[in-house]
Amino acid sequence: MIYDHILIRYGELGLKGKNRHLFIDQLHRNLKNVLAPFPDVKVSRARDRMYVVLNGQHPEPVIRACQKVFGIYSMSLAMKVENKEEAIKAGALKALNNAKDAKTFKVNVRRAYKKFPVSSQEMNRLVGAHLLKNTTGISVDVHEPDVEIRIEIRENGTFIYSEVIDGARGLPVGTGGKTLLMLSGGIDSPVAGYLMMKRGVEVEMIHFHSPPFTSERAKQKVLDLTGVLSQYGGPITLNIVPFTKLQQKIFREIPNRYGMTVMRRVMFKIAEKVCERRGILSIATGESLGQVASQTMASMNVINEVTNLPVIRPLVAFDKEEIVNIAKKIGTYEISIRPYEDCCTIFVPSSPVTNPTRKKVNALEAGVDFNEEIEEALRNIEVLEISHAQTQKQPFSDLL
Ligand code: ATP
Ligand code: MG
Secondary structure (H helix, E strand, O other): OOOEEEEEEEEHHHHHHHHHHHHHHHHHHHHHHHHHOOOOOOEEEOOOOOEEOOOOOHHHHHHHHHOOOOOOOOEEEEEHHHHHOOHHHHHHHHHHOOOOOOEEEEEEEEOOOOOOOOHHHHHHHHHHHEEEEEEEEEEOOOOOOOEEEEEEEOOOOEEOOOEEEEEOOOOOOOOOOEEEEEEOOOHHHHHHHHHHHHOOEEEEEEEEEEEOOOHHHHHHHHHHHHHHHEEEEOOOOEEEEEEEHHHHHHHHHHHHHHHHHHHHHHHHHHHHHHHHHHHHOOOEEEOOOOHHHHHHHHHHHHHHOOOOOOOEEEOOOOOOOHHHHHHHHHOOOHHOOOOOOOOHHHHHOOOOOOOOOHHHHHHHHHHOOOOHHHHHEEEOEEEEEEOOHHHHHHOOOHHO
16 A cells, blocks of 8 residues: 555635634544544644554545544545655655556646746646656646646645545534434434534434333434434434323324324424523424325414424435435435334324414413323433444344
């Protein structure tokens, strides 16, 4: 392996003016966290880049880990050489030889360090001539080269690379406040969580669990989903709310068609209390308009009545297919489609109301007091800290 560094570019962070250093500090922390499992690897910072120094570690798993860090725009596997013409020429030749099957190349020198005595143009020419002289069957093509040898001359050394790898983009998790994500075992809510993290938001989870109607396996699904999502932003707090009594009461006291609407309102009330306790400023859900009966504009209107907090629905305008594609890409899909019941699928009415009104639902709830059960549920929340390594240690298959 000729490359010993990964060059990290920030992209959008550059737009953030005065807060720029806060974003970069957070990115640095997040990057160090995901790279903690690689003891030899170090992260160093320069003015407008970060460098992952591999110290002999194979780059592939490191790149995969970096690709999960929001705020990184792109990356390149790079070789660091001294700021000397001969060293740069030799490095460029190694990079070209490393690009198997390349028949044409282009050299692209950027001299960010102006004290380097040779201009970019002149270096382009010198390095190009060196490569032509020391290879056979390879020619220059400045328009559509098979490989572009990029050379960045910086104060701390010269970096040579030829590939640009996409990063996850977005903003570093931890720079955009915190949300409480209502996480079911379904396909949508984990994707909603991922999209929030992508915008720099730290996510805490709340899950409503109704044993024995929902099994330990349904809960395990939620643990595993949280584990997958924790790869993108570090350990996640998961609040598991015992919901059985409330659910039974709802379905005993409220007409069947309105059960789902009232259940959602109760979930939001509990979520709001958890936010209050933990200083969280918003609730996020995986709802998408028109996907099911409980996700119409009228339903959202009635459900939202019970909380003043912003309810963020990142998927509101997504098609199911788009959501599924993201779920597959981020690694939650296979977990979400495991066939275990969630608390909603069990009590789901045959024809839930699609056009509820606040007036009607308030009238139905008027005679029923859920407060005692809500308080009890809040007292008995199970709080777990979930990290990816942890869920990996105890894979789902072990529990079968
Ligand atoms: P998902 O795929 O996220 O389960 P869905 O299309 O099945 O979504 P619903 O079952 O109507 O939709 O749920 C809508 C949203 O309500 C979910 O995206 C999730 O945010 C929240 N939700 C549903 N069930 C639960 C639960 N048991 N615990 C926590 N949140 C839930
Ligand atoms: Mg669901």
